Amino acid sequence: MIRIERRLAQPRWLTVAVPLGSLVVAFGVMTLVLLATGHAPGHTFSRLIDTGFGSKAALNETLISATPLLFTGLCAAVAFRMQLFNIGGEGQLYAGAILGAGAGIALGNHTGWLSVPAMVVAGAVGGAALALVPGILRAFFSTNEIITSLMLNYVGALVVNYLIFDSESYWRDTSSATAKVFPQGKNLPDAASWPVAHSAGLYVPFGLLLGVVLAAVIWLLYTRTRFGFEVQVIGDSPRAATYAGMRTRRKILAVMALSGAIAGIGGASQDGDFRHTLDPRGLTAAGYGYAGIVIAALARYNPFAVCLISFLLGGLQNAGFALQGADFPSGLVGVMQGVILFCVLGGEVLTRYRVRFSRTARRSEATA
């Protein structure tokens, strides 16, 4: 008989040992999964790490994969910290990509560098607007934000597909005969290409830098301001927050808007940094929003941890795409993410509780 009892004090070493232990267990479980499905685990892992982090080219690809994950991870972390489960990062990213691309096309090459900030703002507005739908519904009708934000992901995917594949919208390229038969988005003007920082053979997208700056700003906001304090109180104890006179509704709206804006900037970064067009297939196939939830949960909603973990999961995802084939089934990366998440979730219990086996448990009861 296993008994689990609450720890009175959390030893320091546990906060490091448990996540590391969880990772080891996760790799153990993955080894079993791979063996059970007839793959060589050692070979698979070494190829994953090589393709994700093994060379400068691999690292550059990983930075590209990590950029959207950083935004969606922050999007989820910001909201989850208040126990506001915005899982609409996926749709909010599409909304940001739509408005971001729109701003880029509209400004053309006339305003020079102003295109970039304009796209960031447009992306943020798009994401925030979509996130405010579940936000308002939650604040004023206490509607479950998990389901409403998720449903809007599907709607968002349909809208972005509609704009390119089923209409002659502003975003669609209708200039040539082939473009009319094979629908694709308009190419963004040169001024809408975001700059790249380049040193020692590594290319850092502007979006990634912006994301890291955002992470620092969020950390300051949540740990050094009254706003952040109230968000944390509402998250940990909504009743205490109400008694203290905190305005929960306003916080819900503000946090949802912030969360959606971050995902929206991630969408604009997809346009400006990488795709240079509104690309429905690429955006909807990638599943950035859902990976962001994994990242936020693994990072325990800490913005700096989000940066680190989105880099690691970015590498995993990049390797997954690169290796995808007969001996490396798609979906493997999703399975790994899930297993890691399960193990870390399960491991968390060890920081809060101690596990005892029956005999020792009875003894402790006697002394208590």
Added chain:
Amino acid sequence: MTLLAAGGINDSILVVVLASAVAYGTPLLYAALGELLAERSGVLNLGVEGMMLVGAVMGFWAVQRTDSLLLAIVVAAIAGGAMALIHAFLVVTLRANQIVSGLALTIFAGAAGLSSYLGNDLNVAGQPAKHSFGPFLPHSWQNAKVIGPILLAHSELVFASWVCVALVAVYLGRTRLGLNLRAVGESPAAADAMGINVVGYRYAHTIVGGAFAGVGGATFTLSITPQWVDGITGGAGWIAIALVIFAFWRPTLCLVGAYFFGAFSGIPFTFQARGILSGVPPELFQSLPYVMTVIVLVLVSSAGARRRLGAPAALGTPYVREER
């Protein structure tokens, strides 16, 4: 567009939409019944979409391998139950956050996770199903006016789902076990004091809930569109979770709700096939089930507090005997 077309009442748009409502509502119904059982025990499982997809791919694999539809359903149920077991272990034994664990299950098992991995690894994508469930009653019955297409021209899975609704309703309202279950969901401490095994009930109903979700997923791959495609359920698992809320945690209302959403899921196909409103972009119809879910959810949640509607009082909270 007329409500009564020349081909008789069975070809009228209303009858066709209602018939498709039953067909497309069936996976929602199975998944919602399963989620209802889990939630009645106090376990919120947001992994329905993932459990449905794993059930869908494993059920499809089983029918390709064994040629037995019955076995395929059993395999789908076991696969769904196995997924639910992970969630049960995490939230009941390890007391992890139910929302995060459920989301993790959806990511682990979902469209870009285990279900896709299995689909690729078992090499079942892109094949037509060797066998599938279809209407089996005598043709004269199936062609009966109005009730034929709506109620009778369906597969065994539809009829079985009605039996399940009745069984769950009787179980919850009329049996000792069902009443114990409700006690566990409403007040685990009181149930524990009565000598009910809270942990056992939560495990059992979460796993059975997963089995229902697995069967619901298999309804897609064995009946509605008999093939395997990544993410074939297209959000049905999430609609099922919302459905439990609309149904006020009552099995009979799940039936009504499932067909309501089934109708919206079927409308894009019906309208497209008949060229109705062909000028309207198809995405508008395709977004209907999702938009309707949001709208109905708002109506239900603004009608009053969830508790008054019948949400189990202990939903989402772990039970720790030492900390009550």
